[in-house]
Every structure is written in C-alpha cells, then in structure tokens.
Amino acid sequence: MSNFVESLKKGQNLSFEESKALFNELMEGKYDERSIIEILETLAKKGETKDELAGGIFVLREKATKVKTDQNTIDTCGTGGDGQNSLNISTASAIVLASMKVKVAKHGNKAVSSNCGSADVLEALKININLKPNEVEESIKNFNFAFMFAPNYHSAMKYVGPARKKMGKKTIFNLIGPLSSPAQVKRQVIGLFDKKWMKPFAEALKENGVVHAFIVHSEDGMDEISPFAKTNVVELKDNIIKEFKIDPKTLGITCSNKENLKGKNAKYNAEKIIEIFKGQKNEFSQSVALNVAAGLIVSGKENDFKLSFEKATEHLNSGNVFQHLIKIQSN
Known part of the structure; x- marks a missing residue:
C-alpha cells in the first residue's frame, strides 16, 4: 500500500494532491477488495476532509x-440518503428548469437508499x-435537458463497486458521486443528507473550479429545499462561500x-410528476418550485430568491411544463 494509506491509518489527513x-490508484484497480474496504473504512472513521x-x-x-456542454449548464444531482423516501423533487426540478430555458x-x-431513484422515475416517464x-x-441543444446514467459514464467505478456492495454502508463515494458530473458542470444545486458536509462540499467544489452552487x-432532514x-x-459563488437560510413562511408557503x-x-x-407538470398545486409542486428557484439563481437567470420562487410557481401552474416533457420524451 502507498505511504499515504499508512498516514490515514495514523489518523492523518491527506492533502488535495x-x-x-x-x-487514481483506486480507479485504476491497484488495490484488492480487502484493501479497498480498509481504505474506505479508515477514511470514514477518521472523517473525510474537504481536500480528500x-x-x-x-x-x-x-x-x-x-x-x-457550455459553462451555464447546471446539474441538480444530490446525495440522496436522507431516509425520507420523498418524491423525486430534484429530477422534477431539472425538467421544469429545462422548460424555462x-x-x-x-x-x-437508480435507487440505492429509496424506492425510486432519478433513473427509475425518468424511465417511468418514458x-x-x-x-x-x-x-x-444533442438533447441539451434541442430540449435543454439530458440524463447521464452514472454507471454508463463512470466505468472506473467497477474497481470499487464490489467492495462498496460488500460494505453496505455510506462511504466517501456517496459524497463525491453527485459532484462528479461527466459534463464537468460549473453550476450545481446539491441536496445533502447531513448538514456537516455542507461547508466541506463548498470547499471541494471551489477547488474543482465550480462557479456557482447551492x-x-x-x-x-430533507436533502432538498423544504x-x-x-x-x-x-452558497459558493465566484470563489466566495456564504451561508444563509431559506424560510418557506416568508415566501407565503403554508404546507x-x-x-x-x-x-x-x-x-x-x-x-x-405529471400531475404537477399539468398545473396541479400541492405540497409537491411547492417543493419543486423552491428547488427550481435555486436552479434559476445558480444558472445566472435570477438573483432574488423570492422573485425566482414566484416565477417558478407561476410557470408550474401554467401547465406548460407538461408540453416540454412531451418534447423530451420524443427524443
């Protein structure tokens, strides 16, 4: 094993390099299953850092x-794993955003910790x-939307897959997977299952040249805006990290x-999803509108959250998103 694996065992943090x-070694198959499990467990026990x-x-x-893709393309992929088994809020938000240009x-x-992951629901939506x-x-050019199924794009994960399966619990890969877009996006809305990772995520994204992220x-406890x-x-914006809260009451939400x-x-x-795309108003549509509002800000189309939320709500209520869904299905 490399020297830095020994460092990890001593409780020392790794630098970015x-x-x-x-x-690199993990993704090139340099370790056997037992060693991979040991590395992932040692990292988790020590506590993964922003540099790691x-x-x-x-x-x-x-x-x-x-x-x-161009520099303004965004992703809405979160970590999942909040244990709430909610409807697919970030996936629905992605399609709404696409319908808003x-x-x-x-x-x-596909689902890991819930009944239905983003890939599962998109398949059900044809x-x-x-x-x-x-x-x-081509799909992003024509419809402002495309889905990249992670296993098709991260073939190097095959080296760690069996070890992760055997472990059967969260590892650093559950954290970094959603941040590893094949489109190398510079703008992202990321839901997290645990508040403690928020600041390290922002620092790690900053290190990787992300321009704007929520x-x-x-x-x-939701890994969404509730x-x-x-x-x-x-929020990471232009290398500056700041923290704030969004209060649904101040936006007139009474769910x-x-x-x-x-x-x-x-x-x-x-x-x-189809019901709210056709204009039905309920808790789900309001949840989606909140997360669309974040996407509009991260994409650079809006700066004020309240205004952004109002636009998202009005657009969802119009029923126009359903027409856009039909266009995406035609692909």
Missing part, C-alpha cells in the same frame, strides 16, 4: 466519459436514460402535511 494520487473530497471529485471527473445535464443513478455522450449534447439541507421547515444553504411528499414506486412517482 495525495487524495488525487490515492483515488476534492481529490476524489477531481479524479472521478477526470476518469469519466466526457460530455461537452435553463440547460440541464442531469447526472444520476425518457431515455441511456444516451451516449453525443446524444446527451448546497442545501433542511431543518426537517416547504415545511427552514433550509440551510451554503403542513409532509405525508403528501412521500414517494412510492417509479410508476407512482412519475404520475405525481
């Missing part, structure tokens, strides 16, 4: 099959999740029944 070197996250993100992005390269996977890089580029975790409670936001956000299987979740 050391982390890059370690992840940044190194992992750098290597995963570097090794991914690349997709060419924001270019979205959505990165994601959207092609297996686009090749040139098809992703990293969110709500006080009711209509039920205040949401903590760490109370969290059960209405509960997801089920892919078919059910897809039906609920």
Whole structure:
C-alpha cells in the first residue's frame, strides 16, 4: 500500500494532491477488495476532509466519459440518503428548469437508499436514460435537458463497486458521486443528507473550479429545499462561500402535511410528476418550485430568491411544463 494509506491509518489527513494520487490508484484497480474496504473504512472513521473530497471529485471527473456542454449548464444531482423516501423533487426540478430555458445535464443513478431513484422515475416517464455522450449534447441543444446514467459514464467505478456492495454502508463515494458530473458542470444545486458536509462540499467544489452552487439541507432532514421547515444553504459563488437560510413562511408557503411528499414506486412517482407538470398545486409542486428557484439563481437567470420562487410557481401552474416533457420524451 502507498505511504499515504499508512498516514490515514495514523489518523492523518491527506492533502488535495495525495487524495488525487490515492483515488487514481483506486480507479485504476491497484488495490484488492480487502484493501479497498480498509481504505474506505479508515477514511470514514477518521472523517473525510474537504481536500480528500476534492481529490476524489477531481479524479472521478477526470476518469469519466466526457460530455461537452457550455459553462451555464447546471446539474441538480444530490446525495440522496436522507431516509425520507420523498418524491423525486430534484429530477422534477431539472425538467421544469429545462422548460424555462435553463440547460440541464442531469447526472444520476437508480435507487440505492429509496424506492425510486432519478433513473427509475425518468424511465417511468418514458425518457431515455441511456444516451451516449453525443446524444446527451444533442438533447441539451434541442430540449435543454439530458440524463447521464452514472454507471454508463463512470466505468472506473467497477474497481470499487464490489467492495462498496460488500460494505453496505455510506462511504466517501456517496459524497463525491453527485459532484462528479461527466459534463464537468460549473453550476450545481446539491441536496445533502447531513448538514456537516455542507461547508466541506463548498470547499471541494471551489477547488474543482465550480462557479456557482447551492448546497442545501433542511431543518426537517430533507436533502432538498423544504416547504415545511427552514433550509440551510451554503452558497459558493465566484470563489466566495456564504451561508444563509431559506424560510418557506416568508415566501407565503403554508404546507403542513409532509405525508403528501412521500414517494412510492417509479410508476407512482412519475404520475405525481405529471400531475404537477399539468398545473396541479400541492405540497409537491411547492417543493419543486423552491428547488427550481435555486436552479434559476445558480444558472445566472435570477438573483432574488423570492422573485425566482414566484416565477417558478407561476410557470408550474401554467401547465406548460407538461408540453416540454412531451418534447423530451420524443427524443
């Protein structure tokens, strides 16, 4: 094993460069399963740092099959794992943003910790999740939206897959996966399952040249901007990191029944998405509008959150998103 693996065992943190070197070796199949488990467990026990996250993100992005997009393209991929089994808020938000002329390269996977991941619900919505890089580029050009199914783009993950499966718990890969867009996006809305990672995420994204990001975790535990409670936001913009809260009450939201956000299987979740795309108003539509508002700001189209939320709400209520969904399905 490399010297820095010994450093980890002594509880020492890796620098950005050391982390890059370690992840390079992991992604090139230099370790056997037992060693990979030992490395991932040692990192978790010590507590992963911003530099270790940044190194992992750098290597995963570097090794991914690349997709060419312009600098204003955004992603809405979060970590999942908040244990709330809610409807697919960030996936629905991505399609709404695309219908509002924001270019979205959505990165994601099938369900791991919930009943229905982004890939599952998009398949149920009859959207092609297996686009090749040139098809992703074409789809973004034509419809402002494309999905990149993570296993198709991160072939180097095959070296760590069996070890992660055997471990059966969260590792650093659950943190860096959502930040490792094959489209190398510079703008991102990221939901987090645990507040403690918000600042390190911002620092790691800054190290990887991200221009504007909202990293969110709500006080009711959701890895989304919540209509039920205040949401903590760490914003990275032009290398400056600041923190603030979004309070749904100040936006005139009076949602109370969290059960209405509960997801089920892919078919059910897809039906609920279609309802709000056709203009139905409920807790789900308000949740989506909040997260679309963040996307509008991160994309550079808006600067004021309240105004952004009002625009997103008005657009969702119009039913026009459903027409855009039909265009994406035609791809």
